Amino acid sequence: MPSPLPGRTSWARRCAGLMLVCTLPLSAAACRSVSEPSAAPERLSRNDAQVTLASHPVETTTKIHRVFGRLPDKRRKAVRQQVGAVVDRWWEAAYLGGTYPRSSFPDAFPGFTDGAEKLARADKALLTNQTLGPRIDSVTAQRRTVSLDILATGRRARSVTAHVKLRFATSGEKAGTTVVRGRLFLTYKRGAWRIFGYDVSKGARR
Amino acid sequence: MNAPHWVRRAARTAALASVLAVTALVVPQSTVQSTEVSLVKIRHAQGVAVGGEDVVWILAVGSDARPGQSMVRSRGDALQLVGINTRTGSATAIGVPRDSWVSIPGHGREKINSALYFAGPRGMAGAMRNLTGIEPDYVMVTRFPFFEDMVDDIGGITVTNPRRFYDPYLKKEGFARGRIHLNGYNAMAFSRIRKGLVGGDFDRSANQQRTLRGIHARIRSQADRPGFIERGVMTVMAHMDTNASPAELYELAQAVARVDPSKITTCVVRGRIGFVGAASVVFPDVAQARRLGREARSDAALRHC
Numbered sequence: 001m002p003s004p005l006p007g008r009t010s011w012a013r014r015c016a017g018l019m020l021v022c023t024l025p026l027s028a029a030a031c032r033s034v035s036e037p038s039a040a041p042e043r044l045s046r047n048d049a050q051v052t053l054a055s056h057p058v059e060t061t062t063k064i065h066r067v068f069g070r071l072p073d074k075r076r077k078a079v080r081q082q083v084g085a086v087v088d089r090w091w092e093a094a095y096l097g098g099t100y101p102r103s104s105f106p107d108a109f110p111g112f113t114d115g116a117e118k119l120a121r122a123d124k125a126l127l128t129n130q131t132l133g134p135r136i137d138s139v140t141a142q143r144r145t146v147s148l149d150i151l152a153t154g155r156r157a158r159s160v161t162a163h164v165k166l167r168f169a170t171s172g173e174k175a176g177t178t179v180v181r182g183r184l185f186l187t188y189k190r191g192a193w194r195i196f197g198y199d200v201s202k203g204a205r206r
Numbered sequence: 207m208n209a210p211h212w213v214r215r216a217a218r219t220a221a222l223a224s225v226l227a228v229t230a231l232v233v234p235q236s237t238v239q240s241t242e243v244s245l246v247k248i249r250h251a252q253g254v255a256v257g258g259e260d261v262v263w264i265l266a267v268g269s270d271a272r273p274g275q276s277m278v279r280s281r282g283d284a285l286q287l288v289g290i291n292t293r294t295g296s297a298t299a300i301g302v303p304r305d306s307w308v309s310i311p312g313h314g315r316e317k318i319n320s321a322l323y324f325a326g327p328r329g330m331a332g333a334m335r336n337l338t339g340i341e342p343d344y345v346m347v348t349r350f351p352f353f354e355d356m357v358d359d360i361g362g363i364t365v366t367n368p369r370r371f372y373d374p375y376l377k378k379e380g381f382a383r384g385r386i387h388l389n390g391y392n393a394m395a396f397s398r399i400r401k402g403l404v405g406g407d408f409d410r411s412a413n414q415q416r417t418l419r420g421i422h423a424r425i426r427s428q429a430d431r432p433g434f435i436e437r438g439v440m441t442v443m444a445h446m447d448t449n450a451s452p453a454e455l456y457e458l459a460q461a462v463a464r465v466d467p468s469k470i471t472t473c474v475v476r477g478r479i480g481f482v483g484a485a486s487v488v489f490p491d492v493a494q495a496r497r498l499g500r501e502a503r504s505d506a507a508l509r510h511c
Contacts, residue, residue: 068436115255119293123251151436151456153443159456161435183430185254185460187453197254197460199430 060088060144065163069152079150079157079193083186086111086193087146091166094128095180096141101172103134112195126202129178137172160186160193164200176206253292254464256457257343260293261506264458265334265342266418267322268397269349277349278447282322282330284397284414287338289506292461296469296507299418300338300498301411303477306490309336317487322347327449337475337490338499344450344458350398352445354390359441360428362389363420367413371402393417407488408474415472422465429463473498473511 062084064076071079094108105128109117120127129139147163162184169177182200186193256262268284271277287300304319311332313324321333327345335341348356357363364387372380376395380402388396397417403409428434439455442448450458475495477488502508 066433066436068433068440113255115258115292116253119253119255123253126249126251149433149436151439151452153452158452159436159439161432163432182250185457187457189453196256196457197252197464199250199252201248201250203248 058141058144060084060091060146062087062146062148065147065149067150067152069150070155071150071152071157072155075152075155075157076150079160080148083148083160083162083193084146086186086195087162087164087184088144090184090195091141091144091180095166095168095178096139100129100136100138101134103130105130105133109195111193113189116194116196116198120198127198127200132170132174132178132204135173136170136175138170140169140171141166142169142177143167157188162186174206176204178202178204252464254457254460256290256292256454256461261289261291261504262344262458262461263340263342264288264290265327265331265345267327267330267345267347268353268414269322269347270319271349277352278326278347279323280349281319282347283319284411285318285330285334286411286414286418287334287340287342288418289340289502290458290461290465291506292464294469294505294507295464295466296471296505297422297462297465298470298502298506298508299415299472300340300495300502300508301415301472301474302334302337302490302495303407303411303475303488305407305486305488306337306475306477307480307482307487308333308490311336317485327447337492337495339496340499340503344448344454346442346446346448346450348446350394353397354394356390356441356445357388357393357421358390360421360424360438362387363393363417363424364388365393365396365416365420367396367416371399373399373402388417388420393420408476411474412472415474419467419470419472422462422470423467425459426463426465426467429460435459435463469507471502471508473508 062080064080067076089110090112093110094105105124108124108128109120112120124130143165145165149161149163150157151159164184165179165181167177167179180200180202182198184195185197186195266284266286266288267282269277269280270283271280281304283304285302285304287302289298291297302318304317306318307315308318310316310318310321310324310329313321313329316324318333318337321330325332327347331342331345364385366385367381367383370380370383372378373395376399377392381396397414398410400406400410405412425438435456438459439452442455443452448455475490475498477490480487480489498508501510
């Protein structure tokens with residue numbers, strides 16, 4: 001059998017190398033695109049996270065970002081707990097609590113002032129799960145964080161800006177991830193912290 | 207040494223096929239991704255409810271108190287009645303010339319700027335109610351140096367100046383026509399100069415409304431910066447006398463931040479110059495002032511000036 005020419009051998013090798021380089025991502029992608037369960041660590045860890053979420057619901061983390069003015073530590077702690085609870089009650093009533101599917105969210109704004117509740121009802125599509133509700137089976141919180149800016153005078157908290165972020169997964173016809181984030185404005189009225197205003201956005205990935 | 211033609215052609219074909227394969231790999235992947243993970247539109251909502259009514263009225267007073275004088279017992283030189291509709295996001299300012307000859311509760315007829323001297327912020331609110339028919343919910347009084355500090359604290363403002371003007375004492379080089387940035391001192395001078403203006407006190411009041419628009423624009427653009435509103439409330443508390451509590455100031459600041467610039471309407475009450483004794487005064491067009499009050503009372507929007 002005649003041996004190939006040296007130049008031809010070099011060219012053939014380069015071509016083979018090029019083919020290999022180009023084909024490697026192909027085969028890697030082929031591995032990623034198969035629909036059957038994979039043994040890849042990434043997939044396993046994702047499943048683990050879901051199991052954890054289901055068995056241990058995510059709790060709200062509330063922290064103080066900054067205090068403007070003087071406020072004793074004891075009162076800082078009280079504000080953190082009280083405002084965190086107000087935000088939690090809204091999230092439970094508007095997105096996380098209750099049974100799905102459902103389309104009615106009659107008491108979605110606990111902790112809102114009367115005026116703010118009136119405004120919020122007009123924004124119910126965004127400030128509750130109303131649009132998704134009829135087409136989902138369950139909601140699972142993935143992240144619940146609240147960060148507070150407190151205005152204090154006379155060693156008392158007078159107002160709070162709560163920077164909030166809620167991420168939850170939905171299952172059912174509209175399965176996906178929804179993120180609600182923004183700011184809530186609170187003042188202390190009639191013996192409790194109440195939300196008098198909001199600046200909130202909501203987005204979802206399906 | 208060059209490879210034969212057919213080898214080069216085969217190599218090019220192989221390379222092309224590989225590139226196409228990679229392309230084919232990438233494109234379907236992103237196509238699949240777009241159906242599996244699609245970004246649903248992000249929606250946004252905002253609202254602020256202050257007090258029980260949709261509209262809150264604030265009387266903003268610039269006192270001419272000199273150092274050592276009480277600013278709530280001096281003459282009120284800058285007078286703007288500001289309404290904010292928290293439901294619609296509209297706002298209005300009704301300006302009143304300081305020499306307007308009006309009825310001051312308990313003190314007969316006087317120039318409106320003396321209402322502060324005779325009867326304090328409450329008396330000034332009463333005089334404004336007699337003229338416009340609107341009783342302000344809050345009265346906020348500041349003096350010029352404090353006003354300068356507040357404007358500096360928010361980083362200055364930008365106003366649209368309709369004509370060039372100057373003042374030999376307050377601003378020798380004058381203010382250029384067009385959009386101009388003002389620091390605290392210049393905002394004070396812009397709002398205070400009267401002699402260089404053709405319309406005198408009426409034009410000055412209109413300039414004060416341009417300053418208010420500039421302050422609003424600045425607050426609106428910075429409101430979502432963490433701590434901006436809180437710091438603003440702190441500086442207002444340090445530099446103003448007001449019947450609003452810190453919590454109410456915070457609520458008002460959030461309401462101001464939500465005002466839509468395209469829904470701001472302003473007007474200065476007209477009048478004719480005259481004399482009472484030897485004093486030069488403005489006889490305000492009370493019918494117009496009442497009409498403005500009626501128009502704006504329920505929704506903080508003026509249809510006509």
